[in-house]
Amino acid sequence: MNSKTDFNQRCYALLKLIPKGKVTTYGEIARALNTTASRAVGSAMAKNRDLIVIPCHRVIRSDGSIGQYALGTDKKASLLCEEGVEVENGKVKHFSKVFHVFTKNI
């Protein structure tokens, strides 16, 4: 049941599983999807027509950097801060602590 845009839907589904105050990385999502296409995940978010429905702002880079955001990195940082994630100089503090791991593989 691999729909053409099913890949994006899976990414969104995983994002929905992220609890408030937690974040994840593109690579982790890609691995959860059983693929190494971390870039594809970013591309999926970049197009994000479901930005309103999906909390894409909870997705950051594996380095702890916030990375990019359709509405701007500053906006993303503000959102994360509101979520309870400490952000400093465009990077997440205690990244390992707020990092959400997908135990369920798709």
Add this chain to the structure above:
DNA sequence: GGCGTGACCCCAT
């Protein structure tokens, strides 16, 4: 049906 792009990641220097 094929090419280029991208919100990245990993390795080497």
Add this chain to the structure above:
DNA sequence: TATGGGGCCACGC
């Protein structure tokens, strides 16, 4: 420790 280069997959035209 920081910076640079290459490679990965999926999507859009």
